Amino acid sequence: MNYSAIILCAGAGKRTGLSYNKMFYNIDGQTVYEKTMHVFLSDPRCKQIIVVTKKEEQDEFEKIIASSRIVFVEGGTERQDSVTNGLQAVNQDYVMIHDGARCFIKSDLLDRLCKSLEEHDACLAMVPSIDTVKRVVDGKVVETFKRSELYNAQTPQAFKTSLIRKAYDYVNEHHLTVTDDASCVEALNEDVYVVLGDYDNKKITTPQDL
Numbered sequence: 088m089n090y091s092a093i094i095l096c097a098g099a100g101k102r103t104g105l106s107y108n109k110m111f112y113n114i115d116g117q118t119v120y121e122k123t124m125h126v127f128l129s130d131p132r133c134k135q136i137i138v139v140t141k142k143e144e145q146d147e148f149e150k151i152i153a154s155s156r157i158v159f160v161e162g163g164t165e166r167q168d169s170v171t172n173g174l175q176a177v178n179q180d181y182v183m184i185h186d187g188a189r190c191f192i193k194s195d196l197l198d199r200l201c202k203s204l205e206e207h208d209a210c211l212a213m214v215p216s217i218d219t220v221k222r223v224v225d226g227k228v229v230e231t232f233k234r235s236e237l238y239n240a241q242t243p244q245a246f247k248t249s250l251i252r253k254a255y256d257y258v259n260e261h262h263l264t265v266t267d268d269a270s271c272v273e274a275l276n277e278d279v280y281v282v283l284g285d286y287d288n289k290k291i292t293t294p295q296d297l
């Protein structure tokens with residue numbers, strides 16, 4: 088299953104407390120960006136990599152890795168805007184959308200997603216919730232969810248390109264806010280299938296993560 092990958096790198100990384108974009112943070116001699124890109128560049132099914140960056144940071148990313156498979160697209164204010172821009176550049180029938188900040192992704196997860204895409208038009212990596220999750224209003228617990236039904240969404244989130252474009256058009260036209268891509272397909276009342284993610288596939292978000 089050939090696909091395009093959208094690698095989202097246009098955030099600010101504010102919650103890390105760093106003074107620069109966390110995509111340039113160095114882990115054991117490699118930037119977060121390089122670690123993420125390595126996994127996609129090593130996959131022959133990945134025919135196109137759309138790197139979404141802030142306009143003023145594009146040069147810096149370009150200097151780190153060169154490949155004929157990479158195209159750069161300017162990001163937007165929110166993640167949702169960056170994905171919307173990235174989707175316009177996709178040239179394959181299937182697309183995987185991935186947070187650049189999830190740099191511990193392994194190739195076996197791409198295998199699982201490609202397999203699922205053979206049968207389904209929308210699927211995403213998820214892991215069963217470990218903690219008990221409660222809904223809180225005004226400092227008081229109002230509900231405790233049944234943990235066996237709860238999963239944490241990760242990326243990549245993988246789709247037939249025509250479906251995710253339609254789904255993003257729908258949420259943007261209706262001014263809906265989403266924090267992941269599958270939510271757009273859910274808004275269309277279309278099925279989204281779960282692929283087992285990986286607890287190691289963490290998103291670098293906080294100073295503790297660094």
Ligand SMILES: Nc1ccn([C@@H]2O[C@H](COP(=O)(O)OP(=O)(O)OP(=O)(O)O)[C@@H](O)[C@H]2O)c(=O)n1
Pocket residue numbers: 095096097098099100101102103109139162163164165166167169186187188189290291292
């Ligand atoms: N306008 C945005 C916001 C986020 N992202 C990307 O989406 C991924 C997940 O977002 P998040 O962890 O929230 O990253 P930041 O926005 O960089 O972090 P923060 O919210 O702490 O500033 C990151 O790889 C980030 O670069 C993006 O491409 N465009």
Ligand SMILES: C[C@](O)(CO)[C@H](O)COP(=O)(O)O
Pocket residue numbers: 166186239240241242266267268290292
């Ligand atoms: C898409 C995501 O990584 C799934 O867990 C997450 O929702 C991104 O959220 P953020 O607000 O951009 O950190």
